[in-house]
Amino acid sequence: MTLPARVHVVGGGLAGLSAAVTLADRGIPVTLSEAAKQAGGRCRSFYDGLLDMVIDNGNHLVLSGNAAVTRYMRKIGAADRLTGPGRPEFHFLDRQRDRRWVFRPDEGRFPWWILDAGRRVPGTALRDYLRLLALMRRHPGRRIDEVIRCDGPLWETFLRPLFISALNTRPEEASADLASAIVRETLAKGGRYMHPLVATPTLAAAFVDPALDRLNRTGADIRLGRSLRAVRFEGNRAAALTFDEGEELLGPEDHVIFAVPPWTAGKLLPGLKVPDAFHAIVNAHFRIAPPAGAPPMVGMTGGTAEWVFALADRMSVTVSAADHLLERDADDLARILWRDVSAAYGLTAPLPACRIVKEKRATFASTPAQAARRPGARTAWSNLFLAGDWVDTGLPATIEGALRSGEVAASLV
Numbered sequence: 001m002t003l004p005a006r007v008h009v010v011g012g013g014l015a016g017l018s019a020a021v022t023l024a025d026r027g028i029p030v031t032l033s034e035a036a037k038q039a040g041g042r043c044r045s046f047y048d049g050l051l052d053m054v055i056d057n058g059n060h061l062v063l064s065g066n067a068a069v070t071r072y073m074r075k076i077g078a079a080d081r082l083t084g085p086g087r088p089e090f091h092f093l094d095r096q097r098d099r100r101w102v103f104r105p106d107e108g109r110f111p112w113w114i115l116d117a118g119r120r121v122p123g124t125a126l127r128d129y130l131r132l133l134a135l136m137r138r139h140p141g142r143r144i145d146e147v148i149r150c151d152g153p154l155w156e157t158f159l160r161p162l163f164i165s166a167l168n169t170r171p172e173e174a175s176a177d178l179a180s181a182i183v184r185e186t187l188a189k190g191g192r193y194m195h196p197l198v199a200t201p202t203l204a205a206a207f208v209d210p211a212l213d214r215l216n217r218t219g220a221d222i223r224l225g226r227s228l229r230a231v232r233f234e235g236n237r238a239a240a241l242t243f244d245e246g247e248e249l250l251g252p253e254d255h256v257i258f259a260v261p262p263w264t265a266g267k268l269l270p271g272l273k274v275p276d277a278f279h280a281i282v283n284a285h286f287r288i289a290p291p292a293g294a295p296p297m298v299g300m301t302g303g304t305a306e307w308v309f310a311l312a313d314r315m316s317v318t319v320s321a322a323d324h325l326l327e328r329d330a331d332d333l334a335r336i337l338w339r340d341v342s343a344a345y346g347l348t349a350p351l352p353a354c355r356i357v358k359e360k361r362a363t364f365a366s367t368p369a370q371a372a373r374r375p376g377a378r379t380a381w382s383n384l385f386l387a388g389d390w391v392d393t394g395l396p397a398t399i400e401g402a403l404r405s406g407e408v409a410a411s412l413v
């Protein structure tokens with residue numbers, strides 16, 4: 001086997017970091033080029049002057065069953081930076097009915113909780129859960145509403161909030177195939193796979209900085225603020241990469257992993273079909289410490305907020321598929337979302353300082369049409385591979401998908 005002389009990983013989001021770390025750990029020389037001044041891409045942290053603290057662009061939830069996340073965190077030596085309650089436990093508030101409930105599935109595979117009326121989702125009966133069986137199978141090209149009924153208490157109180165946050169798309173129009181991937185990898189496997197985990201204290205501290213440290217220790221060449229402008233092809237190979245400072249020739253054994261967003265890949269790689277519709281995620285970060293003993297997060301229905309996170313020094317709200325909020329004034333949003341936070345955690349404090357972060361193209365739209373536009377990791381060029389949450393991983397656009405795509409691209413190299 002001939003090892004590549006050097007692998008150019010372009011894009012320092014989690015997919016690029018995952019590919020780079022996997023290759024560097026195998027002793028393969030890596031150059032990581034990231035256009036921004038910092039790595040992390042859509043999963044990043046920054047100092048916010050208004051709140052006078054480091055915050056994340058958005059809350060990111062992962063689960064104990066996310067296998068690629070577990071492997072990555074071990075590789076970069078940061079497994080202890082994902083924290084959670086240590087059990088499968090999700091607190092919910094139905095704002096319209098002012099009703100609280102807790103989803104606590106069994107650790108094991110058999111869902112005893114469904115047999116126990118007291119542990120089921122409020123207002124549901126045993127037969128309601130049969131529709132989950134349909135979502136254990138794959139359904140390429142079909143919408144969720146073509147596969148299961150999208151109404152009733154199980155849908156409104158549990159499945160809809162679950163799918164909207166995992167798919168970042170209105171579930172009624174979302175891909176049944178991607179929804180079924182979530183069901184197969186979480187609910188169907190049991191609570192052991194569903195312990196919620198959150199980056200502590202920040203996304204950068206958990207996912208990004210330890211990866212850069214690891215790469216530095218292995219001698220990788222990390223170039224931040226270096227944007228790829230063009231690729232020159234010769235026959236079926238990428239022959240040169242043009243960065244701001246000029247063209248860099250690729251040797252015969254050099255390889256390239258494109259871990260850039262789909263719009264960049266689509267522009268730089270002729271003929272590549274990529275997802276081209278996206279949805280926003282809006283986050284609100286409030287400078288207030290959560291009350292002692294507060295649950296780490298509360299899922300909400302019937303309000304504007306969908307998930308409220310209680311972090312050590314701040315409280316933070318996520319709204320998925322939030323395109324309808326993009327034009328809303330930040331002060332307005334802060335007021336509305338603070339009412340939801342106050343309800344979720346029983347707070348009476350006045351509105352604290354708040355930073356609204358609107359990520360317009362947070363993920364590709366998880367519709368069947370967009371899923372069909374996801375390319376595989378191989379390209380028409382023998383030394384160029386793709387990574388990113390938008391590549392056809394079979395998963396929605398998530399950290400797990402991004403990290404897995406990086407591993408796959410690295411293994412193809």
Ligand SMILES: Cc1cc2nc3c(=O)[nH]c(=O)nc-3n(C[C@H](O)[C@H](O)[C@H](O)COP(=O)(O)OP(=O)(O)OC[C@H]3O[C@@H](n4cnc5c(N)ncnc54)[C@H](O)[C@@H]3O)c2cc1C
Nearest residue numbers: 011013014015035041042058060061227228388389398399
């Ligand atoms: C607000 C928000 C909340 C989210 N919540 C969750 C969650 O709770 N759970 C979850 O699992 N996932 C969540 N996600 C999704 C998750 O963040 C993404 O799936 C993941 O970060 C994507 O990583 P990536 O490497 O594929 O892409 P990106 O992070 O987009 O990385 C691509 C990188 O390429 C760089 N780049 C672009 N052009 C060039 C160029 N020409 N040259 C060099 N570099 C270039 C970009 O700067 C970027 O750093 C959320 C996303 C957002 C935005």
